[in-house]
Amino acid sequence: MSKRIWSYSALTQYLRCPLQFYFQRILDIPPAFTPATLAFGSSVHEALAVYHSALQRDIAIDDGEIRAAFLESWDRRKQREKITFTEATTEKSLLAKGIALLDAYLKEPPPQDIVGVEMTLMTPVHNSNGEALPAPMKTVIDLLTRDPGQLLVWDFKTSSRAYSEMETELSLQATIYSNSVWQIYKELPAFEFVVLLKTKSPKIQRVPTTRAPDDFGRLGDLIQVVDRAVKADMYYPIESCLNCSTCAYRKPCRSWISDPCVPKQETSRRISSTDIPFEEDQACNDTA
Numbered sequence: 001m002s003k004r005i006w007s008y009s010a011l012t013q014y015l016r017c018p019l020q021f022y023f024q025r026i027l028d029i030p031p032a033f034t035p036a037t038l039a040f041g042s043s044v045h046e047a048l049a050v051y052h053s054a055l056q057r058d059i060a061i062d063d064g065e066i067r068a069a070f071l072e073s074w075d076r077r078k079q080r081e082k083i084t085f086t087e088a089t090t091e092k093s094l095l096a097k098g099i100a101l102l103d104a105y106l107k108e109p110p111p112q113d114i115v116g117v118e119m120t121l122m123t124p125v126h127n128s129n130g131e132a133l134p135a136p137m138k139t140v141i142d143l144l145t146r147d148p149g150q151l152l153v154w155d156f157k158t159s160s161r162a163y164s165e166m167e168t169e170l171s172l173q174a175t176i177y178s179n180s181v182w183q184i185y186k187e188l189p190a191f192e193f194v195v196l197l198k199t200k201s202p203k204i205q206r207v208p209t210t211r212a213p214d215d216f217g218r219l220g221d222l223i224q225v226v227d228r229a230v231k232a233d234m235y236y237p238i239e240s241c242l243n244c245s246t247c248a249y250r251k252p253c254r255s256w257i258s259d260p261c262v263p264k265q266e267t268s269r270r271i272s273s274t275d276i277p278f279e280e281d282q283a284c285n286d287t288a
Helices: 008-016 018-026 036-056 063-080 091-106 165-170 172-185 213-231 250-254 264-269
Strands: 114-123 137-147 150-159 190-197 203-210
Touching: 008 018, 008 172, 008 213, 018 250, 036 063, 036 091, 036 114, 036 137, 036 150, 063 091, 091 190, 091 203, 114 172, 137 172, 150 172, 165 203, 172 190, 172 213
Parallel strands: 150 190
Antiparallel strands: 114 137, 137 150, 190 203
């Protein structure tokens, strides 16, 4: 069997709703639909990667190519997934907003001294006692640059509202990604959320933060607890307007029974959670 692999998306999904984690990552039930905001964020993310890769390789690229990369990514998602919209959003308006956000970002000074774009790292995590956990952490770094004297991790988000400093200070993503870079480069990086704001006039917000080794130990303690819960088949729903309103697993959730924690129609698919790889999926880069 394959070795368990944790990721930021897997960890936060379990913390948000263990039952959704179970449906997607243990039973491997495909989602019934993809919220438009998720597909939108992913498409903006892909277009930015095209831009940054060209900068890293010192290849000339114009704004039209970056807009085209965004639209092509959207079309690929639309062909393979059922994308759902809210009543207040149409495909046309969303695509126009995406172009406007990219144009706003392209007016910013371009990143310098790029170390990597879309870097996939597989690194250890240690608990507060300094013990390495059995499961490694897989991360995909949007952009890594070297500022004078320090590495900087960039993570891109699209959002309808500005991020607060408290959100950034408490962000598990900042902790996980900073730990991964620290493990590879043996130096503590800075971290910055670059938020593409879907306001009437698109804006770019930059929210910096840093992490220390004590934060990484606390992260390891948290993962140890969640890992024990997964091994013990601790899956249960956390029902709330925030969780359930856009959940693609609402139907199997309503059929869920507490013992043996399997929807009735899925009983025949019961598998062990031991040594299941929790691979990094396409992170949600959009906040509605």
